[in-house]
Amino acid sequence: MRSLLARFPRAGFASLAAGVLSAALLSFGSGAVDKPAAPAPDPRPLQGVASFQSVSDKAERSRALFTEAAKVITDPRCMNCHPSANRVPTQGDDMHPHVPFINAGDSGIGSGGLSCGACHRADNTTLAGARLIKSIPGANPWLLAPHSMGWQGLTLGEICGQLKDPGRNGGRTLSDIRRHMSEDHLVGWAWHPGEGRRPAPGTQQAFGALISAWIETGAECPS
Amino acid sequence: MVYSVNVNGVRHEVDVDPDTPLLWVLRDVIGLTGTKFGCGVAMCGACTVHLNGLAVRSCITQIQDVGSAEVMTVESIGETAEGRRVQKAWLELDVVQCGYCQSGQIMSAAALIATNSKPSDEDIDAVMAGNICRCGTYPRIRAAIKRAAAEGI
Numbered sequence: 001m002r003s004l005l006a007r008f009p010r011a012g013f014a015s016l017a018a019g020v021l022s023a024a025l026l027s028f029g030s031g032a033v034d035k036p037a038a039p040a041p042d043p044r045p046l047q048g049v050a051s052f053q054s055v056s057d058k059a060e061r062s063r064a065l066f067t068e069a070a071k072v073i074t075d076p077r078c079m080n081c082h083p084s085a086n087r088v089p090t091q092g093d094d095m096h097p098h099v100p101f102i103n104a105g106d107s108g109i110g111s112g113g114l115s116c117g118a119c120h121r122a123d124n125t126t127l128a129g130a131r132l133i134k135s136i137p138g139a140n141p142w143l144l145a146p147h148s149m150g151w152q153g154l155t156l157g158e159i160c161g162q163l164k165d166p167g168r169n170g171g172r173t174l175s176d177i178r179r180h181m182s183e184d185h186l187v188g189w190a191w192h193p194g195e196g197r198r199p200a201p202g203t204q205q206a207f208g209a210l211i212s213a214w215i216e217t218g219a220e221c222p223s
Numbered sequence: 224m225v226y227s228v229n230v231n232g233v234r235h236e237v238d239v240d241p242d243t244p245l246l247w248v249l250r251d252v253i254g255l256t257g258t259k260f261g262c263g264v265a266m267c268g269a270c271t272v273h274l275n276g277l278a279v280r281s282c283i284t285q286i287q288d289v290g291s292a293e294v295m296t297v298e299s300i301g302e303t304a305e306g307r308r309v310q311k312a313w314l315e316l317d318v319v320q321c322g323y324c325q326s327g328q329i330m331s332a333a334a335l336i337a338t339n340s341k342p343s344d345e346d347i348d349a350v351m352a353g354n355i356c357r358c359g360t361y362p363r364i365r366a367a368i369k370r371a372a373a374e375g376i
């Protein structure tokens with residue numbers, strides 16, 4: 001019989017325990033007030049559509065637009081909820097397995113007595129005073145992407161092909177894809193991920209414009 | 224701000240800030256201390272309660288998000304069929320060691336067998352992995368869940 005503990009990332013919990021202890025010691029011991037760090041410049045700024053006007057070949061421009069938009073698609077804020085191998089989301093900029101373990105199941109919202117809603121609400125929940133985690137992310141709905149829309153481990157070309165394939169993209173047309181990327185509430189969460197998380201590059205508006213331009217130039221996929 | 228919250232079938236008026244965790248309302252305001260504080264960041268499961276029958280972590284559930292939902296804690300889970308079977312199995316198999324995590328374990332186990340009448344090892348692992356037991360009573364927890372589920376069939 002396999003222990004329940006076998007499902008836990010042991011090293012992760014050991015470091016978690018150490019982190020909790022460290023945080024407790026710091027909070028009891030130092031009495032110092034944290035100075036807010038200056039915001040770091042975005043290491044991956046999102047270029048606007050105009051930056052690609054100089055690419056004369058239309059198909060090449062389309063691929064370049066998608067590659068730029070993919071800075072968002074491949075950002076951990078998006079990728080963490082697009083696993084490919086299983087129905088387990090990942091977390092953080094290093095995309096480690098979700099702690100605690102959760103299997104979102106075919107429904108994408110959990111199953112069998114443990115739903116994503118056990119922790120995730122309609123909005124981000126700021127955790128006042130917590131040092132380990134600043135906030136619990138939330139949106140309405142909060143759910144994992146369907147299995148057919150898994151992105152982790154795929155090349156940009158494979159992701160691009162999947163986005164255009166109605167058999168795997170939820171039956172969406174390119175127009176639907178444009179609307180989804182530009183307006184969807186859960187997509188938009190990537191730029192409002194709650195305290196303690198780095199937002200996706202750029203803005204949803206700029207991302208939507210790149211997707212629109214990609215579609216208008218033929219929705220070509222990088223190899 | 225005054226919130227009216229239904230806990231274990233009893234309505235309570237509580238005057239707290241909107242972002243006050245439900246856990247603090249239960250323990251410090253209402254006085255139901257069966258639900259425990261563990262990590263405070265939804266990673267250990269010790270604070271698990273039910274909202275309309277669904278397991279939630281009360282340490283990160285703000286009172287403003289509870290609304291009209293019915294809150295059930297370990298103090299009254301024995302009044303449900305699943306909770307009664309879980310508590311019986313817990314006693315029969317001597318699941319508890321130190322006991323600190325057990326109220327959360329029982330609440331998660333009751334939610335599990337309410338939706339899955341014959342959970343496999345994998346089903347139990349998937350749902351109960353969010354409830355940590357520092358005493359390592361996991362084999363007994365699993366056995367008790369299976370016994371509680373079987374008694375409902």
